[in-house]
Amino acid sequence: GETVTLLDIRKDHVDSINANGLIIEDGYQRRTVKITATTDPDQIGIVDLSFVFVKSTHTADVVRTAAELSGSEGWVLTLQNGMGNIETLSERIDPLRIIAGTTSHGATLLAPGKIRHAGIGETVIGPWEKTIMFGAKIIAERFNQAGIITRTVADVQSMLWSKLFINVGINAITALTGISNGQLLDLEQTRQISREAVYEAVSVARAMGITIQEDPVEKTFLAATATAHNRSSMGQDVDKRRPTEIHAINGFIVRMAQQLGVQVPVNRTLTSLIETLEAHY
Numbered sequence: 001g002e003t004v005t006l007l008d009i010r011k012d013h014v015d016s017i018n019a020n021g022l023i024i025e026d027g028y029q030r031r032t033v034k035i036t037a038t039t040d041p042d043q044i045g046i047v048d049l050s051f052v053f054v055k056s057t058h059t060a061d062v063v064r065t066a067a068e069l070s071g072s073e074g075w076v077l078t079l080q081n082g083m084g085n086i087e088t089l090s091e092r093i094d095p096l097r098i099i100a101g102t103t104s105h106g107a108t109l110l111a112p113g114k115i116r117h118a119g120i121g122e123t124v125i126g127p128w129e130k131t132i133m134f135g136a137k138i139i140a141e142r143f144n145q146a147g148i149i150t151r152t153v154a155d156v157q158s159m160l161w162s163k164l165f166i167n168v169g170i171n172a173i174t175a176l177t178g179i180s181n182g183q184l185l186d187l188e189q190t191r192q193i194s195r196e197a198v199y200e201a202v203s204v205a206r207a208m209g210i211t212i213q214e215d216p217v218e219k220t221f222l223a224a225t226a227t228a229h230n231r232s233s234m235g236q237d238v239d240k241r242r243p244t245e246i247h248a249i250n251g252f253i254v255r256m257a258q259q260l261g262v263q264v265p266v267n268r269t270l271t272s273l274i275e276t277l278e279a280h281y
């Protein structure tokens with residue numbers, strides 16, 4: 001084993017984890033993991049790997065801490081949704097030490113110290129700087145030893161875009177309509193909005209020279225089926241009246257499209273509607 005410490009700003013969560021362990025429910029069983037948590041990065045010291053797992057709205061707040069924790073040699077890993085996180089991390093952390101990726105694991109905070117781990121899926125990671133594979137390989141090896149099925153890719157940009165297409169096609173639509181991911185496929189109306197949002201994102205990606213491997217609309221609909229009973233993360237944020245990651249998902253497409261002179265009316269509308277919801281919480 002590795003020594004793992006959880007760092008969170010939520011004192012109630014940290015206190016509960018330290019007192020009772022982290023309680024993990026997965027639908028079949030409940031287990032308790034004894035792990036140290038803290039709100040104070042100074043209690044941790046320099047680490048081999050800092051794992052950045054805050055909402056993209058908070059990435060800028062954690063860069064300094066991640067940079068300090070990783071010292072001059074540690075790796076920094078992000079599996080966050082949306083785009084722009086790595087650019088933010090790169091402002092203080094050497095891009096050669098940044099590893100990025102996506103995960104199909106799903107976790108939700110149920111109460112302080114208690115999470116639901118719904119769905120176990122693959123994690124894919126790769127170096128932000130394409131040529132430096134060894135950090136990603138070591139991390140993948142350790143994750144696999146710990147039972148977190150992980151593979152590495154050299155072209156992590158293209159992986160991030162594949163996940164972005166899915167989030168572009170599911171998150172804002174489900175958040176605005178109150179439906180589950182699977183219900184997106186029930187009506188031709190929502191299927192069509194999703195299709196158009198993803199096609200727009202594909203045209204932006206093509207204009208940026210991103211390699212697109214599989215049919216992104218098909219992948220989006222498959223993801224909606226695979227997570228049919230889930231409410232998307234943006235749906236959950238809206239339900240709880242929390243800031244969403246819209247700026248890093250559909251909002252990112254709008255910003256890139258503007259720079260490239262590409263028209264993205266569906267993404268623009270979805271972004272404006274989510275921003276309107278957030279402004280009236």
Ligand SMILES: NC(=O)C1=CN([C@@H]2O[C@H](COP(=O)(O)OP(=O)(O)OC[C@H]3O[C@@H](n4cnc5c(N)ncnc54)[C@H](OP(=O)(O)O)[C@@H]3O)[C@@H](O)[C@H]2O)C=CC1
Pocket residue numbers: 007008009010013053054055056058061062079080081082103104105106107108109233245
């Ligand atoms: N949850 C999931 O299943 C998956 C999530 N993702 C992505 O991963 C990222 C994280 O998601 P998720 O874990 O759900 O997010 P959560 O908001 O549930 O968890 C992040 C935690 O970090 C805390 N936090 C916020 N700011 C700081 C800070 N400055 N220092 C330390 N802790 C802080 C938050 O506190 P507070 O609540 O007070 O803000 C919260 O407890 C997102 O980009 C998401 O899209 C990707 C795949 C799956």
Ligand SMILES: CC(C)(CO)C(=O)C(=O)O
Pocket residue numbers: 081166167170171181223227230231232233234
């Ligand atoms: C894949 C999907 C849509 C699963 O809910 C997701 O990543 C999210 O909700 O942010």
